[in-house]
Amino acid sequence: QLQLQESGPGLVRTSETLSVTCSVFGGSISGNGFYWNWIRQSPGRGLEWIGNIYYSGTTNYNPSLRSRVTISVDTSRNQFSLRLTSPTAADTAVYFCAREELGIFKWGRGTLVTVSS
């Protein structure tokens, strides 16, 4: 059974880069037809789709974050990752990873990342 598990630092300084990793269990990240997504949720912004990646490395990003976001995949570790540069307090959120296939999303439990100076 597919499970996704996010891991992150918990607290990030505004001078650092926010990095979160999603580990995939019970399925291959290299499977055809699956897109691997990052989504975040905060009280002020609700649910926000950040972007996704295919195992080949093709990415799609939300234009609102494109200049600061990089999503990458490591097929050897069955993981994909999110990097967000120049974080501010507005980037404080629960970050979820999710697998999508034809509109069906399977989510991880999420990890809270707090940005503080």
Place this chain on the structure above:
Amino acid sequence: AIRVTQSPSSLSASVGDRVTITCRASQDIRNELGWYQQKPGRAPKLLIYAASGLQSGVPSRFSGSGSGTRFTLTISSLQPEDFATYYCLQDNSYPYTFGQGTKVEIK
């Protein structure tokens, strides 16, 4: 980006009530919309995909309908475990966008 407007933002209902939540998209998204239930501290859980497809394991009291720009989620007989927040998500085009959520509370 496609805007998704969800209504109402909250509602109070009793066990056994029929509940309807609506999402409207700012442009035609065919049937590419899903419905999610979220409880506090948990990840959203998929209820309905492709506007009307019932996800495996989800009770049949949940149903979805609509296409184009107007979509509805209906709970035919509200159960105690259904008190939660519900979201729609359009996956027709990037960036994917969510409705603002509907909190279903106990009357």
